Amino acid sequence: MLTLYHAPKTRSFSILWLLEEIGVPYEVKRPDLQKGEQKSSEFLKLNSLGKVPIVTDGDVILRERAAIATYLADKYSIGTLAPRLDDPLRGDYLRWMFFAVGVMEPLFLAKFMNLDVPSAQASWGTFDDTNVAIDAQLAPGPYLLGSRFTAADVVMGGAVRWGVMWSLIEGKNLAGYVARLEAREAFNRAMAKDGG
Numbered sequence: 001m002l003t004l005y006h007a008p009k010t011r012s013f014s015i016l017w018l019l020e021e022i023g024v025p026y027e028v029k030r031p032d033l034q035k036g037e038q039k040s041s042e043f044l045k046l047n048s049l050g051k052v053p054i055v056t057d058g059d060v061i062l063r064e065r066a067a068i069a070t071y072l073a074d075k076y077s078i079g080t081l082a083p084r085l086d087d088p089l090r091g092d093y094l095r096w097m098f099f100a101v102g103v104m105e106p107l108f109l110a111k112f113m114n115l116d117v118p119s120a121q122a123s124w125g126t127f128d129d130t131n132v133a134i135d136a137q138l139a140p141g142p143y144l145l146g147s148r149f150t151a152a153d154v155v156m157g158g159a160v161r162w163g164v165m166w167s168l169i170e171g172k173n174l175a176g177y178v179a180r181l182e183a184r185e186a187f188n189r190a191m192a193k194d195g196g
């Protein structure tokens with residue numbers, strides 16, 4: 001049985017959503033972040049950073065959204081939510097899976113904090129390059145890899161939704177993309193389960 005450690009209205013929503021997309025049975029454990037349960041010694045054995053999401057799959061302990069999503073989609077939805085290793089789309093799939101956490105999140109934070117990071121040192125290049133790259137990737141649509149919805153849309157989708165909500169990114173293809181994601185049945189099932 002898969003177990004997801006989840007807290008409402010946090011980054012772990014992506015994994016809740018992905019599990020609903022995959023359709024595999026799982027249980028949810030809900031540490032109370034307000035009470036600091038994620039910093040208990042028991043929890044820190046699972047993730048020394050004291051953060052959700054965590055997924056356990058038997059003896060395997062998974063941490064970090066992009067890693068968790070890559071593992072789950074490869075193991076439980078290969079050829080559907082994850083392009084196979086020999087699929088030409090695999091490269092783009094991995095790019096966007098890791099773009100969300102490695103490029104967009106630090107960029108959003110830098111923007112929020114008004115940090116002036118030289119583009120050669122920043123993982124995101126320039127803000128405009130990043131913004132244009134995301135919008136251009138979505139131009140053919142309806143999803144990141146064109147007609148195919150993948151686990152990368154779940155992880156990137158979370159970041160794009162957030163960026164659009166806070167007006168951190170813009171582009172003519174973003175609002176429609178977010179609306180398509182939010183219309184998905186699995187997304188709405190996850191929303192209903194988010195708070196418990």
Ligand SMILES: N[C@@H](CCC(=O)N[C@@H](CS)C(=O)NCC(=O)O)C(=O)O
Pocket residue numbers: 009010011012033038049050051052053063064065066101
């Ligand atoms: N790099 C982690 C970040 C996870 C993360 O930031 N989780 C936050 C919630 S959004 C958390 O658990 N915060 C609780 C705390 O640090 O006390 C990932 O992508 O999975």
